[in-house]
Amino acid sequence: MLLFARAGTRRLIQGNGARRWGSTLVIAAHNNERLFPITFNAIGAAQKIGGDVTCLVLGKGCGKVAEETSKIAGVKKILVADDNVFHGFLPEKVAPAVVAAQEQFNFTHIVAGGDAFGKGVIPRVGALLNTQPISDVTEIQSEDTFVRPIYAGNAIMTVRSLEKIKLMTIRPTCFEGAAPSGGSAETDKAPAGKSEGGDVSQFIEQKLTKSDRPELAGAKIVISGGRGMKNGENFKMLYDLADQMGAAVGASRAAVDAGFVPNDMQIGQTGKIVAPELYIAVGISGAIQHLAGMKDSKTIVAINKDPDAPIFQVADFGLVEDLFKVVPELTKLVTKK
Amino acid sequence: MSGKLRSRVINLYKQLHYMGKEYPKGADFFHTRLKKAFLKNKDVEDPKAIEKLIARGEYVIKEIEALYMLRKYRSLKKSYYPDEKPAQTS
Numbered sequence: 001m002l003l004f005a006r007a008g009t010r011r012l013i014q015g016n017g018a019r020r021w022g023s024t025l026v027i028a029a030h031n032n033e034r035l036f037p038i039t040f041n042a043i044g045a046a047q048k049i050g051g052d053v054t055c056l057v058l059g060k061g062c063g064k065v066a067e068e069t070s071k072i073a074g075v076k077k078i079l080v081a082d083d084n085v086f087h088g089f090l091p092e093k094v095a096p097a098v099v100a101a102q103e104q105f106n107f108t109h110i111v112a113g114g115d116a117f118g119k120g121v122i123p124r125v126g127a128l129l130n131t132q133p134i135s136d137v138t139e140i141q142s143e144d145t146f147v148r149p150i151y152a153g154n155a156i157m158t159v160r161s162l163e164k165i166k167l168m169t170i171r172p173t174c175f176e177g178a179a180p181s182g183g184s185a186e187t188d189k190a191p192a193g194k195s196e197g198g199d200v201s202q203f204i205e206q207k208l209t210k211s212d213r214p215e216l217a218g219a220k221i222v223i224s225g226g227r228g229m230k231n232g233e234n235f236k237m238l239y240d241l242a243d244q245m246g247a248a249v250g251a252s253r254a255a256v257d258a259g260f261v262p263n264d265m266q267i268g269q270t271g272k273i274v275a276p277e278l279y280i281a282v283g284i285s286g287a288i289q290h291l292a293g294m295k296d297s298k299t300i301v302a303i304n305k306d307p308d309a310p311i312f313q314v315a316d317f318g319l320v321e322d323l324f325k326v327v328p329e330l331t332k333l334v335t336k337k
Numbered sequence: 338m339s340g341k342l343r344s345r346v347i348n349l350y351k352q353l354h355y356m357g358k359e360y361p362k363g364a365d366f367f368h369t370r371l372k373k374a375f376l377k378n379k380d381v382e383d384p385k386a387i388e389k390l391i392a393r394g395e396y397v398i399k400e401i402e403a404l405y406m407l408r409k410y411r412s413l414k415k416s417y418y419p420d421e422k423p424a425q426t427s
Contacts, residue, residue: 020377093346286403287400287403291403291404295410296414300411310400310404312402314407
């Protein structure tokens with residue numbers, strides 16, 4: 001009897017303990033002006049894990065972002081470090097700061113969005129903490145069990161991490177974003193990290209392609225062009241159509257490799273992964289690399305002049321027509337409405 | 338054509354022929370085109386050019402594999418998740 005009671009109590013304490021000590025650090029991705037939407041998804045994911053959510057904001061002149069972060073619902077505390085070394089968000093500089101925060105506050109989970117920034121920082125933090133990171137998490141089942149795609153999305157794996165600190169990047173399209181208002185987090189200074197490796201790399205400049213169109217990752221409609229577009233100027237046709245439909249424009253790897261468009265527009269295994277309601281493939285005949293990035297689209301429409309193009313075999317709707325004729329026509333039709 | 342290359346070409350043809358059996362538009366559709374594509378290059382003698390054509394054929398195999406995979410994935414998804422994305426079920 002006594003034995004039973006003891007076993008029961010012990011389990012109870014363990015259960016409580018995990019909840020009480022569970023705490024998650026979210027590394028905020030921003031541009032010193034505003035938070036990137038992916039950060040809200042990361043915070044949303046952190047809330048699913050349970051426990052307190054702390055947000056780490058590193059940057060140069062990032063006061064505005066810190067303020068924005070403190071208002072996000074569900075964030076308990078934010079750690080801010082405003083320093084020149086974070087200029088350009090070099091992972092070499094950010095990672096030690098994350099480790100320093102970890103050493104001071106002993107988080108159980110560290111979460112970052114799966115964008116270029118998070119993918120650069122998390123592996124470094126993993127190396128410094130001697131911990132195996134889990135990348136591209138699509139679902140959180142419990143505080144130590146996560147779901148993630150493997151083999152380029154061909155299989156889904158459920159992993160249970162035995163690491164003391166669970167490091168992960170999350171796939172933003174799989175988690176709902178936290179509400180941007182309604183929270184009041186206390187602000188604290190983040191501990192300074194030991195910069196390792198000195199100034200091996202330096203931030204020189206950043207060239208951004210500006211666009212008023214919705215972001216590829218979250219767009220409801222995506223129009224993408226392939227090698228069939230022939231050259232970069234012809235992509236303007238797609239932009240015109242996209243503007244009328246409120247769509248984002250992407251490209252296949254062939255189009256990016258041919259230099260038609262910058263590589264931030266690439267959809268595919270090595271590029272961005274999209275899951276829109278409507279996906280329009282223009283001048284793409286089909287490429288494995290590209291298919292991996294768009295297979296979760298609800299409706300796939302293909303426009304190609306070659307009736308034998310393999311993409312017609314997977315598209316819900318196909319249009320066999322010269323794209324240089326059809327796209328302007330489509331634009332006209334959409335505009336009329 | 339040296340014997341080694343010859344057997345590789347034949348192997349490639351066999352592999353493509355096998356993969357074409359389940360082509361959505363019908364095996365006949367695929368097999369006539371396959372034969373035409375191979376016959377078109379039957380006079381190629383340069384070993385380097387043949388290597389290139391073999392690489393092209395291997396690429397096509399991969400493409401067809403991906404095509405089958407994607408078709409299967411999408412039809413499975415349609416039947417199991419009528420209105421949501423599989424990755425978002427939680």
